[in-house]
Amino acid sequence: MALDVDGTLLDPATHRISPAVREAVHRVLAAGSQVVIATGRSQLATLPILQELDLTSGVSLCSNGAVVLDAATREVLSTETFDPGPAVAKLQELFPGVLLAAEELGAGHLVTGRFDDHLLVGPQHPVSPHELGERRVPRLIAHWKGHTPAEMADVLATAQLPACTWTLDHTEAWLTLVPTGVSKGVALEKLAAEMGITREDVLAAGDGSNDVQMLRWAGHSVAMGQAPHDIRAVADETTASVDQDGLALALNRWFR
Numbered sequence: 462m463a464l465d466v467d468g469t470l471l472d473p474a475t476h477r478i479s480p481a482v483r484e485a486v487h488r489v490l491a492a493g494s495q496v497v498i499a500t501g502r503s504q505l506a507t508l509p510i511l512q513e514l515d516l517t518s519g520v521s522l523c524s525n526g527a528v529v530l531d532a533a534t535r536e537v538l539s540t541e542t543f544d545p546g547p548a549v550a551k552l553q554e555l556f557p558g559v560l561l562a563a564e565e566l567g568a569g570h571l572v573t574g575r576f577d578d579h580l581l582v583g584p585q586h587p588v589s590p591h592e593l594g595e596r597r598v599p600r601l602i603a604h605w606k607g608h609t610p611a612e613m614a615d616v617l618a619t620a621q622l623p624a625c626t627w628t629l630d631h632t633e634a635w636l637t638l639v640p641t642g643v644s645k646g647v648a649l650e651k652l653a654a655e656m657g658i659t660r661e662d663v664l665a666a667g668d669g670s671n672d673v674q675m676l677r678w679a680g681h682s683v684a685m686g687q688a689p690h691d692i693r694a695v696a697d698e699t700t701a702s703v704d705q706d707g708l709a710l711a712l713n714r715w716f717r
Contacts, residue, residue: 462489463522463649463675464708465667466500466510469685472703473632476579478513485709486514488716497652498532499645501525501628501637501671503564503600506582508535524564525628525671526648527599527639537566543640545601546594547623552603552636553590555616562602563593576604601625605634628671631689637671646674664715666700666708668692683711 464470464486471478489496496514498521500507507523511532520538521530529538545563552559562570562581569583570576571593576585581602605613613634617627625638645667653663665672665679668688676682676696684696685707693699701707 462494463497463499463645463663463665463679465645465669465672465675466498466502466507468632468668468687468703469666469672469708470498470510470514474704478510479706479709481706481709483514485712485716489712490516492716494716495519495656495658497522497649499526499649499665499667499672499675501600501645501669503570503582504528504530504537504566505569509582511535520652522645522648522652524600525626525637525639525643526645527643528566529648529652540566540599541640541643542597542599543624543638544594545598545625545638548601548625548638549590549594551620551622555620556603556605556608556613558606560604560606561590561593562604563596563598564600564602566599570602580604599639601638603636603638605636608634610634628669631669631692644674645671646676646678649675650678666711668703683708 467473504523507521516532519532521532523530527541531538561573564570570581570585571588572585573590610631626641626643627636627638629636661680663679664681665675666683668685673695682696684693684699686702700711
């Protein structure tokens with residue numbers, strides 16, 4: 462079972478996982494099913510979720526699948542990286558005043574400007590855009606503060622970002638870039654193959670554009686009620702929204 466975090470497990474309005482959702486996940490674990498956290502969050506930002514859910518086995522897919530984390534030891538098992546330099550230059554050209562953050566595994570982020578504390582977990586290390594683009598990273602964030610996701614999407618509709626895969630958040634102007642070909646769906650497919658699990662035996666739940674490939678690949682997929690129409694359209698079913706414990710409602714149909 463592959464579960465997105467923000468907007469699926471966790472309500473962004475409260476920054477918490479509700480008791481109903483936590484209990485539903487525990488019933489899944491008690492039934493002997495494997496729970497895989499699949500998130501766009503960094504390694505550091507995923508650790509509190511593992512702690513809150515008391516996940517002590519299996520793996521988690523962080524940074525949209527670029528980082529694979531051992532849920533038991535909290536150690537990084539594998540990482541895919543890319544050269545962010547060309548993308549950094551293009552992002553500055555496309556989005557004047559954009560804030561950039563490059564993930565440093567286990568150490569926080571290199572940032573070109575201060576991000577609000579709730580947006581990035583861990584220390585923020587200020588650097589110039591040139592310095593940020595000098596080292597390979599698993600994930601690059603672009604936050605166009607003061608703008609909307611629609612404005613960002615309009616710009617991206619006629620532009621290309623080099624040497625990366627990108628997804629745009631549907632609630633704020635927040636762009637996540639990872640290595641070319643990396644996604645939650647690809648990482649989940651690889652993990653299932655390693656575990657000898659077929660796609661028919663995989664359930665996935667999510668609410669964002671970074672969940673699309675995962676939802677399409679899984680044998681059964683659940684979209685959250687607040688997800689945009691195009692996300693709900695690729696899922697096998699739509700549950701209630703995250704603030705109505707939609708994930709718990711969906712899981713409780715199979716695990717009681």
